[in-house]
Structure formats: C-alpha cells, structure tokens
Amino acid sequence: MTHESTETSSDSLPTVEARLQAVEAQVHALQVALQQARALFHNAPQATFLVNAQGRVVQANAAAAALLGSTADLLHRRPLLGTLPPSSHTAFTALLDRVFGELGPQTTELQLTGTGGRIMDVLMAASLHASEGHEPLCQLTVTDITPFKAAHEVLLDATQTQERTVQMLTLKLRQLGEEFRNVMLVSEGELSTTLTRAQNFLTLHERQTDPDERQRSLHHVSMAVQQTQGLLDSLKQYMQARTIRARPQHVNLARVLREVLKDTAEARLERDVQISQGALPMVVGDSRVLHIILHEYIVNALKFTRVRPQARLHVLVKETDTEHWIGVEDNGVGFNMRQKEQVFELFTRLHASDLYEGTGLGLAVVRSLCDRFGGRAWAEGKVDQGATFWFAWPKVPHSDAGSGLS
Known part of the structure; x- marks a missing residue:
C-alpha cells in the first residue's frame, strides 16, 4: 500500500512542475504585455492622460507631459483642472461628469495652459476605463488645435473681408448704374431741348425775309449747336473719368x-x-x-x-x-x-x-x-x-x- 502511494506521488511531480512552468510562462507573458502596453502608452505620439473621477492625474504619457512643460512624475496625482484657465473649468468638469456617468465617449473643445504659460486651444476626447476591482479611470486624449483655430480665424477674416469687398463693389456698381441712368436721362432732355431750339430757329430762318432777323436766327442756331457740342464733350469727359483705370x-x-x-x-x-x-x-x-x-x-x-x-x-x-x-x-x-x-x-x-x-x-x-x-x-x-x-x-x-x- 505504501509502495503504491509513493509511486503515484512520484508520478504526479512532473505534472505539477509542468503546470507551474506554464503559469510562470503566462505571468511572464502578461508582464511583457504589460510592459509593452505601458511603453505604447508612454511613447504614444498623442498626448494622453488617465484621470480619476476627481480629475487627478493617475498617469500621463511623455507627449502629455511635454505638452504641459512638465514630467509624468510631477503630474502624478495633480488635479488636471489646475492646468486649465478658469474659462475652461466648467467645460472640463462637465466632461468628467458625463464620462463617469457612463454616457459614453465624449468630446469637447477647451483651453489648456501649456509650456511657458501659452494658452492652447485643444480638442479633448474622453472615454471611461473600468475594470472589476479597480478604480474607474477616464482616458483623455488631447489634440492641440491652436494652429487650426488660428488658420480658421485667418480664413474667416479673409472671407469676411472678401464679402465686405464684394458688398462694397456691388453697392458701387449699383450706385454707378443709377448715376449713369440719371446722367443719360438728363442728357437726353438737354440734347432734346437744344436740338429742338436749333430746329425751331432754322424753321424761323427759312420763313424770315429780313436779313437782320435771319442773322439773329442763325446766331441762335449756332448757340444751340455749341451747347449740344458742349454737352457731348462733357459726357465724353464724364465717361472717361468714371471708367479710367488709373496708373x-x-x-x-x-x-x-x-x-x-x-x-x-x-x-x-x-x-x-x-x-x-x-x-x-x-x-x-x-x-x-x-x-x-x-x-x-x-x-x-x-x-x-x-x-x-x-x-x-x-x-x-x-x-x-x-x-x-x-x-x-x-x-x-x-x-x-x-x-x-x-x-x-x-x-x-x-x-x-x-x-x-x-x-x-x-x-x-x-x-x-x-x-x-x-x-x-x-x-x-x-x-x-x-x-x-x-x-x-x-x-x-x-x-x-x-x-x-x-
């Protein structure tokens, strides 16, 4: 009986050792995976924070630390709210409330105080990371959109300037068109008056027999023609002056x-x-x-x-x-x-x-x-x-x- 038990126990030793080796291999693999995950998080090009429900930094990768001009160790357990200007406090607090309220991934734009006190416009994407037995954390991915916002402002200003220019030119064209119409209408009346006067005196000249009277009629005709020519010359000068492209x-x-x-x-x-x-x-x-x-x-x-x-x-x-x-x-x-x-x-x-x-x-x-x-x-x-x-x-x-x- 004792002999058989000893043999059975000896036979089970390789099995236990194999299981221990398998467990050790799994633990090693998990450690390697954890190290890789930590390295990926730390070296990720996108600035990323892990914060708790109170908004304190649990972890920050290298890009996040560089964005704030600090280090991951110095940021640990610091409230991230302290890196935001007062104007963004309400938006950040509301973002955390929505994430930890399990409303799903959230995104918002706010401002962040970066290196040297520079105020940056950032896009902050947030999602909840919760696992059994561990404190739930919020992952914040931060993108500096300051250059984009600046380019957008420049584009917006240029667009508004162009719109104002178009409106101004449209108004000028409308005013110029109205002025041209008024000039043509008045000119038509002036020309009609002077030409009618000339025609009337020519008709009178044909009926007159007295040389002095005929001479006076011709003089009036000549004056009417001069006035007509003067108006035409003025209109020509007016058109040239209004459309001239100056150098x-x-x-x-x-x-x-x-x-x-x-x-x-x-x-x-x-x-x-x-x-x-x-x-x-x-x-x-x-x-x-x-x-x-x-x-x-x-x-x-x-x-x-x-x-x-x-x-x-x-x-x-x-x-x-x-x-x-x-x-x-x-x-x-x-x-x-x-x-x-x-x-x-x-x-x-x-x-x-x-x-x-x-x-x-x-x-x-x-x-x-x-x-x-x-x-x-x-x-x-x-x-x-x-x-x-x-x-x-x-x-x-x-x-x-x-x-x-x-």
Whole structure:
C-alpha cells in the first residue's frame, strides 16, 4: 500500500512542475504585455492622460507631459483642472461628469495652459476605463488645435473681408448704374431741348425775309449747336473719368498746369487774364486724372470771371502732414456759401445758363475723382467777390486708386 502511494506521488511531480512552468510562462507573458502596453502608452505620439473621477492625474504619457512643460512624475496625482484657465473649468468638469456617468465617449473643445504659460486651444476626447476591482479611470486624449483655430480665424477674416469687398463693389456698381441712368436721362432732355431750339430757329430762318432777323436766327442756331457740342464733350469727359483705370506714379503738378494752360489758351484770347501760381509739388497719382481736375477748375474760373475787365486767377498751394492742398482762386462772380455743396452735384447750375454756359457735369466729375483717390474737393466763395475751388490730394496713394469704379 505504501509502495503504491509513493509511486503515484512520484508520478504526479512532473505534472505539477509542468503546470507551474506554464503559469510562470503566462505571468511572464502578461508582464511583457504589460510592459509593452505601458511603453505604447508612454511613447504614444498623442498626448494622453488617465484621470480619476476627481480629475487627478493617475498617469500621463511623455507627449502629455511635454505638452504641459512638465514630467509624468510631477503630474502624478495633480488635479488636471489646475492646468486649465478658469474659462475652461466648467467645460472640463462637465466632461468628467458625463464620462463617469457612463454616457459614453465624449468630446469637447477647451483651453489648456501649456509650456511657458501659452494658452492652447485643444480638442479633448474622453472615454471611461473600468475594470472589476479597480478604480474607474477616464482616458483623455488631447489634440492641440491652436494652429487650426488660428488658420480658421485667418480664413474667416479673409472671407469676411472678401464679402465686405464684394458688398462694397456691388453697392458701387449699383450706385454707378443709377448715376449713369440719371446722367443719360438728363442728357437726353438737354440734347432734346437744344436740338429742338436749333430746329425751331432754322424753321424761323427759312420763313424770315429780313436779313437782320435771319442773322439773329442763325446766331441762335449756332448757340444751340455749341451747347449740344458742349454737352457731348462733357459726357465724353464724364465717361472717361468714371471708367479710367488709373496708373499711379510721381506727377509734377507744375507740368500738368502748363499743359492745362495750353489747352485753355483759346478761351483767354482777347481777354485780359492774369494767372499766377505758388510752387506746385510732386504728387503720387495719375497725370490724366490730375489734368482733368485742374482743367475743370481753370475753365470754371475763366468762365465766371468773364464779366471782369481783368480776370485774376491764382493757383494756391498748402500742405498738411497727410495731404497737398491745391486751390484755384478767382475774382469772378462768386457764389453763396449756403450753396457750397450744390456746386459739386450733377447737372447743378448756380448761375443762369443763358449767361454762363456749362452742363453741370465737370465739378461733379472732380469730386468723384478726388473721392476715388482718397482726396477731397470743396469750394469757398462770396457773391460778387470771387471763389476758390480746392482739392486735397493724399500723400499716400489710396488703396482703391487703380480700380475702374468710383
């Protein structure tokens, strides 16, 4: 009996040893797997925290520690809430409540205080890790989205700027279209009136027999034709000025004035006209635009000094920190300062058209061009004591100067 029991016990030893070896192998495998899992967690490129229900850090991988400018050991058992700015405290607490309330994985955007106190916008993804016999933990995966948010803000700003630009251009196009329609309607009426007057006097001329009367009728026809031609010329200048694509460059205003005076030489024939000027500056602009402005001011001064035995025109020059002021002063009939804004309105005449020719387009074009280049146009005057027409030209070119819209 004893002999048999001894043999049975001896036979079972290899079996126990085999089982022990198998268990040891399993434990070793589990240790290796645990080490691998820890290494994977620690070296994961994504910043990851394990926190308990109170929000204290149980573990933090290398990326998470680097994100906060700390180490895993220093972060251990520290409240993660302390790394968040106050504005994100409520969002973080609510995130933990939802996760530990077993509402499933959660995601939220909040801010985190990183290395050197830098405030980062982060996306925080959270999920619950619970195992029997162990404290439930929340895994937080943190992604720095600060560059994305910054790029988004830049894109949003650019989009809003573009939308405002489109709205502004749409409004300008609408205003320009309305202005064109008004100009065409009024021009049609003006042309119809002058051509009808010419036709009426031609008809009268055919019926008249007295040479003096026939001559007077022809004179009226000639005046009506001149008015028609003047209106057509003004319309041409208006269209050119409103659609011109400016080429900003350094412009010598003294040279522009000399060209204007050459163009207006015929209007000064058989008149006593004295023209003086200050030292005109170099400006940045388009020479064609500046020629139009000075031409209109000189022609305007010559027109309203016609009643003077001697016309005196003086080109004034002033300067501020940001602008050059150029004025054309005359000793003409002047105007009431209560009408100073009407002077620059389309088709506005402050004086009788039978005494002073003109279409009322020129000064409106001047103001439009000045506005387009970031400048200003205004006038000063006294009845029967002359007037001064000014324009202010910016020293730094306006950003919309090259546009064909104004």
